[in-house]
Amino acid sequence: MIDPVGKTAKTLRWFRILGAIISTWRPHRSLVAAFIMLCLLFLMSFSYVAKAREVTVIVDGRIHRVQTHHFSPYALLQELGLNLGPKDKVECYVGNPTGELVSLVITRAxxxxxxxxxxxxxxxxxxxxxxxxxxxxxxxxxxxxxxxxxxxxxxxxxxxxxxxxxxxxxxxxxxxxxxxxxRAVPIIVVDEGVPITIYTTARTIGEALRSAGLVIYLGDKVTPEPDTPVVAGLKVYITRSKAAEITVDGRRIRTRTLGKTVAELLSQEKIVLFGRDYTIPPLDAKIYDGIKVKVIRVREEVVVEEEPIPFETVWKPDERLELDTQELVQAGEEGIYRRRYRVVYENGEEKERRLEDEWVAKEPITRVIAYGTKIVIRELETPEGTIKYWRRIRMLATSYSAATAGKPREHPLYGITRLGLWARKGIVAVDPRVINLGTKVYVPGYGIAIAADTGGRIKGRHIDLCYDEDNLVLWYKWVDVYLLAPPPPREKIIWLLPNWPREPRHHR
Structure with a gap:
């Protein structure tokens, strides 16, 4: 709504300003007349503009606000230059209570x-x-x-x-x-011999099958080709492939195939068998959906294995060498024994080993050691006087008495030695393989004794010194034991002594 009282007040204000200008201005009369005419024109234009109304015009949702003197919506549309078609819609809204046009809503077709x-x-x-x-x-x-x-x-x-x-x-x-x-057109799809009709708007066979929800695997065969344009009444044939899994050369291949046998499946995947290679199931086996094929790679290899042949040791007596000395006459050398096998591997694992030949590639060489048989009588100064001995042996010395020999007192053989003598000082126990029983010996720190006893633990270079029950002295050390002259007959002499037990290095 436009306020007419406000507009009149503004007009009176302009007249007052104009009167003040005229009252203070003293120009020529002609100029005054011209000035008055201009003022009248200005006032008339101002009055026309002041009488214009604002109307809201909404065109296709876009809002425009325009000034107009028209009351008719059609006159307003002509003024605005809007040419509407027969299907365009115009809605008019007027103000209350004046009934003047307030807004136009135009929706064009x-x-x-x-x-x-x-x-x-x-x-x-x-x-x-x-x-x-x-x-x-x-x-x-x-x-x-x-x-x-x-x-x-x-x-x-x-x-x-x-x-x-x-x-x-x-x-x-x-x-x-x-x-x-x-437009959807009908095509006939024959899927593994089963015909179905589908309506499709697809441009190619592949798109039509996909839109119809028919899954086509990479190995399936579609005739005609999937990129063939669709026409009404077209027949499409689908030959389904079968899922297959191949294990070969450490790989697992999952694929699909139209082949009929395992051989055709391998040919499709370009897998070649060599020599004795084979498959499980065999090459002529029929393909079924989900078949699993294992390719077995067979490789043969000739293997030659060597085994050492131990050499023998021969001991030879030598009268040039002194007793308990040795000399290497000939060094021993191991021989070589060879076997040739034919080994069959399946997928890298040995499955068969067949012996084809075996032979001695090199004979062993016997080791020859000379040992001395020359006996030399020597003398030794001792607290008991000068003694003569024919052999000296390094031995581990321990001690015992009848009470520590392991038999109870009520035993009938309590205190009796191997040779039947009473166990006392001057008796020693030995290994008969080292010192013959009955041999007289001298042990520094103990004295002269006779080898008259043995023991379950007295083995090799071990001598056990006997004491009376009331004067036992404990021994455990390495000593030189002297075998007193004269030596026994040569056939009674033990020429080669065992080398055990061994004396620790720090005791020597």
């Missing part, structure tokens, strides 16, 4: 370009959805038909979106919407 059944047509619709536009164009949708709006798949009930393109008159024009209708 939306241009829709429709492509269907090989024809193109343009309709102007006042509808809200794609289905409304198609109905106005006389295009009927059938089951499985597909609608594309501006290149995108759309449902028939999709709302139509208005998009304005700005123009110089500021009202703009509506951007046309492009609607494409793809």
């Amino acid at each position: 939306l241009p829709v370009q429709i492509y269907a059944d090989g024809m193109a047509r343009t309709v102007y619709t006042g509808g809200d959805t794609v289905a409304d536009a198609l109905e106005e164009a006389g295009v009927l949708l059938k089951d499985k038909d597909v609608v594309l709006v501006d290149g995108q798949m759309a449902r028939p009930d999709m709302p139509l979106i208005r998009r304005l393109l700005l123009t110089f008159d500021n009202w703009g024009i509506l951007n046309p919407i492009k609607v494409l209708v793809r």
Whole structure:
């Protein structure tokens, strides 16, 4: 609403200003007349503008505010230069209680370009959805038909979106919407001998099968080819491949095949068998869905193994050498025994080993050691006087008495030695393989004794010194034991002595 009282007050204010200017100005009369005319024109224009009303015009949702003297909406539309079509909508709103025009809401019909059944047509619709536009164009949708709006798949009930393109008159024009209708055509798909009919809008066979939810595996065969264009009544044949798994050369291959046998499956995957290679199941086995094939690589290898032949040791007496000395006459050397095997490997694992030949590649060489048999009588000064001995042996000396010999007192052999003598000082226990029983010996720190006893623990170079029960002295040390002259007959002499037990290095 425009306030007329406010406008009158403004006009009176301008007249007062004009009167003040005239009262203070003293120009020529002609100039005064011209000035008065200009003022009158200005006042008339101002009065015309002041009487204009503001009207809100909404065009396709865009708001414009304009000044007008018109009361008729159609006169206003002509003034604004808006040419409307028969399907455009105009809504007028007037003010109360004056009844003057306050606003206009204009909804222009939306241009829709429709492509269907090989024809193109343009309709102007006042509808809200794609289905409304198609109905106005006389295009009927059938089951499985597909609608594309501006290149995108759309449902028939999709709302139509208005998009304005700005123009110089500021009202703009509506951007046309492009609607494409793809008609579904029937094709017959024979899947492993079972025919089914599907309706599709796809352009190629591959797209049609995919849109119908038919899964085509890489190994399946489709006839015609998947990129063949779709036409109504086309027949498509699908030959299904079978899933297969191959284990070969440490790899596991999962694939699909149209082959009938294992051999054809391997040929498809370019797997070649060599020599004695074989498969499980065999090459002529029939293919079934989910079959698992194992390729066994067979390799033969000739292996030669060597085994040492130990050499023998021969001892030879030598009268040139003194007793208990030795001399290496000939060094021993191991021989070589060879065996040749043919070894069969399956997938790298040994499965068979067959002996083909064996022979002595090198004979062993016998080790020959000479030992001395020359006996030399020597003398030794002792606290008991000078003694003569024919052999000296390094031995571990321990001690015992009848009470520590291991037999209880009530035993009938308690205190009796191996030779039947009473156990006392002057008796020693020895290993008869080292010192013959009955031999007289001299032990430094103990004295002269006779080898008259043995013991379960007296082995090798071990001598056990006997004491009376009341004067036992504990021994455990290495000593030189002298065998007193004269020596026994040569056939009684033990020429080669055992070398155990061994004396620790720090005791020597």
